[in-house]
Amino acid sequence: MITFEGLGLEERLVKATSELGFVNPTAIQEKAIPVLLSGTKDLIGLAQTGTGKTAAFSLPLLQLIDAEQKHPQALVVCPTRELCLQIVKEIEQFKKHIKGVHVVAVYGGASIGLQIRDLKRGVQIVVATPGRLIDLIERKAINLEEIEYVVLDEADEMLNMGFKEDIEFILQNTPKRESTWLFSATMPPEIRKVSKRYMTDPIEVTVGKVNTANKNIDHQYYVTTAHQRYQSLKRLIDFNPGIYGIIFTRTKADAQEIAEKLTREGYDIDALHGDLTQQQRDKVMGQFRDKSLQLLIATDVAARGIDVQGITHVINYELPDDVEVYTHRSGRTGRAGNTGICMSIVHARELYRLRQIQNIVNSPFNRLEIPSGKDVCRKQFFYFMDKLLQTDISHGDYETYVPMLAEKFADVSKEEVLKRVAAMEFDRFLKYYENAEDLNVREQSRDARGRDRAGARRDDQRGGRERGNYNAAGNGEMTRLFVNLGSKDGFYKASFLQFILDMSDLRKDVLGRIDMKEMNSWIEIDKRAAGQMIKAIDGKNYKGRRIRMNDANSR
Structure with missing residues (x-):
């Protein structure tokens, strides 16, 4: 078996890993560390979350930097405050036997004055979120001229969150970097473009298959009707009394509504979504980490970068639109060699999408019965x-x-x-x-299925939010809206859907097809809701530019 010493790490770092209980390196560490220790080679590391990527780049950084030089030599860029703090925590543990090395975290939502003071004291490693780092650059509070090593961690998530221009700006402001190390769970085309533009003959290291799910995760799904989705969620929580998990919803309105319902019924749960202040977010995450909360309900954007050990279950209250989002969700459990369970509550008409996800992540999905009372x-x-x-x-x-x-x-x-x-x-x-109903959808005769389809349409009108395409049967006349946002703004379909729903406080059942192009998008929407969406979004700003939204038929 390969040891950390066998990878070429110096004695002080090997001692630290040993004291932390790390005996043998993980697959990504074994493949990446020997390459990175040269300090001159660019690297792309593709591996799922929870595989030890932080140690894979932190240990080489600590060996390569010069403790005598009191200026930033290494820069780690990551998408969220939580991940930023997690990386700093791990680096602090690894450097315990190395004197004179300092690391600082810079992120939004905290005092920029205190962060500037920490930088002035002299640091060798800076771990930063893109927005706060650019703020510091523009204030001339940090000098990246002498940066030799740049690490982009969770690069796919940063691009999904719209940080593409920020990343390019940061790379343009590190002219003397010896090497760039990019770590990601997936490899979308945008990352490939960034690597071609800013990296030189990068060595690509892949652990597992790109977009595949962690083999330590048991993927389960439960088929029910739209109006019984919440009852099914409660039933699954009650059937797993020791659960410690995250429930994912599409929108912040859903997250808040379900959290409030479950709280009223006595569950230890809170919501994590975009409307929370940083102080509120920190409070919720602190309670979840110390297990004062048994469950966290979150939107995909709000959950970016969450790194909590010991999560037993991930529950998809609804399936995401994109396979990459499913991979990120399920990757919150089954980490660091532990096993985990990812449950999905689906409607019969979502089964085709579930099969698509199953084929792409290349992992079996098991259909189980919703437990009886x-x-x-x-x-x-x-x-x-x-x-x-x-x-x-x-x-x-x-x-x-x-x-x-x-x-x-x-x-x-x-x-x-x-x-x-x-x-x-x-x-x-x-x-x-005592008299709990059966929440499972059963195979039925053709006549019964016809009656159920009529009932399902009524379910969808009341609250079903399953489909990407709007069912025109009895749900109101549709119109199309134009908006000057597209994939070039860092959106993919699921994040764009959540963005417009969060901005307008509408539910997904008013939407039909979304046609997304590079610069613009067209949204099919119930005529009765079109005015509310235009009023909420038209004229607002997104990343410094004015959003235009109007009726596409009137253009």
Whole structure:
């Protein structure tokens, strides 16, 4: 087996990895570290999240930089504050035996004055989000002239979030860099363009297949009707009493609505979406990390860069439009060698899209039955019994109370005590699930399927948000809107869909087909909702330019 020492790392770094419990390098570390230690070769590392990419570039950086020089020599650019802080934390752990090396995190939502002060003290490694870094460059608070090594981490996510121009600006302002290291889970065409323009004969290292899902993840799906989607979500949460997971929704309105419903029903959950201030976001993430929250419900954009260990489940409340988004969602679990479960709640008409995702990620998807009420009660009961038996009673003076307890329960049998304990714990569950309906969609006769299709159309009008194409049957007259935003603005279809829904506070069921081009897009929408969308979006600014939206038929 290859060791970290065998990769060419110096003794101080090997000692740090050993103390952290790292015995053998992961696949991406084994392939990337020997290349990066040369310090002169560009590299593209393709690997899923949770495979050890941070150590793959952090360890070589610490070996290559000169601790005697007190100016920035290495720059790591990543998409979010959370990932920025995570990278700094790992670098701090790796450099514990190296004196004189300083690393600083710079990101939005925190005091720029304090970050400027930290930079002036003298640092060798800067870890930054693109927006704050450019702000510092324009203030002349940071000098990238002497940067030798640039790392672009989670490059695909940065491009999806619209940071393409920012990344190019940063690369243009590091003229003396010896090498550029790009790490990504996927390889969209935009990343290929950036690599061709700013990298020289990069060595490409791939771990697993691009766009494939982590083999440690069990992909499950459950088929139900549109109006029973929320009940199905509750049923799946209750059937997994030890769950610690993330639920993904398309829009911030959905995330907030479902979080509020589940909170009212007693679940430890909160929402993460674009309307939160940085302080609110930090509070939610802190509670999730210390497991005060059992569940986090998030939109795809808000969840960018979340790196939390030990997530057992990811639940897709609705399927994303893009396969890459599914890969990012599912990659939040099954990390660092652990196993995980990714569940998707789907409508019968979404099965074709599920098959497309399955074919591209090249991993089997298992259709399972939504548990019955009795199944949920049984699972909760066994979980409670195991918890009862494993309860630690060594840290309390319980012996003092045993005689009183024995006297109190002298005339009560052990069986009756157990029944009473069970009743206290399960009274709510038993009442709720006593006559619970079957939430599964069953195979039926042709006539029954016809009746169900008519019912499904009514479901969709009430709240179904499954389709990319609008069903014209009974859902109102459609019109087309023009907007001067397209793929060149850093959007892909799913992120653009979420952007216009978040801006307008509309639901997806008012939309039909979206035709996205490089510079412009056309949106099919229910005529009754068109005015609200135009009013909410037309005239607003996106990345410094004015958005134009109008009725395409009137152009």
